Each structure stands twice: as C-alpha cells, then as structure tokens.
Amino acid sequence: MAELRDEIVKKSLLQFLNRGYKGTSLKDLEQATGLTKGAFYYYFKDKKEMLEAGIERYFSITREESDEDAERVATLREYIDLVIRNKEEGADLAQKFFGCFILEVLFFQLVLEVAPLFPAFRERIYTLSKTRLTHWERVILKAKQKGEIRETLDTSVLARNLMSVSSSMLNIEFEEPNLQYVFSDMRMQFEQYYMLIKK
Secondary structure, three states: HHHHHHHHHHHHHHHHHHHHHOOHHHHHHHHHHOOHHHHHHHHHOHHHHHHHHHHHHHHHOOOOOOOOHHOOOOOHHHHHHHHHHHHHHHHHHHHHOOOOOOOHHHHHHHHHOOOOHHHHHHHHHHHHHHHHHHHHHHHHHHHOOOOOOOOOOHHHHHHHHHHHHOOOOOOOOOOOOHHHHHHHHHHHHHHHHHHHHHH
C-alpha cells in the first residue's frame, strides 16, 4: 500500500510541476496514475494533501550545503565542487524516486503558486535561498582574504550570480534531460566565472 501511495505522490507532483496546481485537475491525476477517483480518496483526502506529500518528498531528497560545509572548505573552488556534487546526488535521488530529474526552478515556481495554501513551504524556500546566499557570501569573503580571488569584486553580486548558476539550469528539457550534459554545463559556467574572478 505504501508503494501505491508513493506512486501517486510521484506522478502527481510531476503533473503539478508541468501544469501548475490550479491547472491540474483530478482527471489529469487519474490519467497520469491510471487510478480512479475512489483510489485517490483512499490515500488522500484531496488534491491539496497530494501536493503537500509531493513537496515534502522533494524536500526530503534535496542535498544542501551546511553552515559547517561553508566554514570547512578552504577555497571557493572547493565549495563550487561541493555544490555540484550535492546537486548531482540530489538529481540521482530524484531520478530514483520520481523517475526523472526535477528542475529546481519549476519546483520553486510551484511552491510560490501555492504559497497561500502552504505558507510554511514558501517560508522554507525563502529560508533556503537566504541560507544559500549567506554561504556563498561567506566563502567568497574567505576567498578574497586568502587572495584566491580579486578583492575589488562585489561580494553580494558575485554570490547571487554563482548561486543562480547552481539553481537555474534552464537549458535542459524537463522530461528527458541528459544529466551528464546538465552538470558538465554547470561546471563549465562555474569555471568561466572562476577564470574571470581569480587573482
């Protein structure tokens, strides 16, 4: 029974990501999963509860850099490698559970769409973004102090630019992304930034 519930969560979240919450009808969900309305209501009281389970599941498989990681890394380059490694691990977990890679930007858009229904999720996204930015800024300041990168760079602007490289990934198709290409492209973008800012 838990397997069928997981299957509903997987397929429903993909529908919500593709169509938006309002644009996804129960009929769409029935077609995507092959289940009847009665089967849905056995596991979930409504569409909202289904979406909540999907969002929670997505959050459970993401990999984030901790405060300790930001303190521990010795260089900006090392932090970039850590960010990419965590993104790759998260993508592998999404592939295993959802059967495809999920664009973070689509997930964030969905959470913003349903913010009135789930204010706690919107707050989580806000806190996550703020934490990521703080980590990038901390690592950049350390890199400036150690002479790894130029001191004249605006820390906040650079942090936002580097953070956007790791979270946008807009240049791939949703259903069938080539993950090797995605992460090699991300590495190449980071490398270009690094070449421009290093001393």
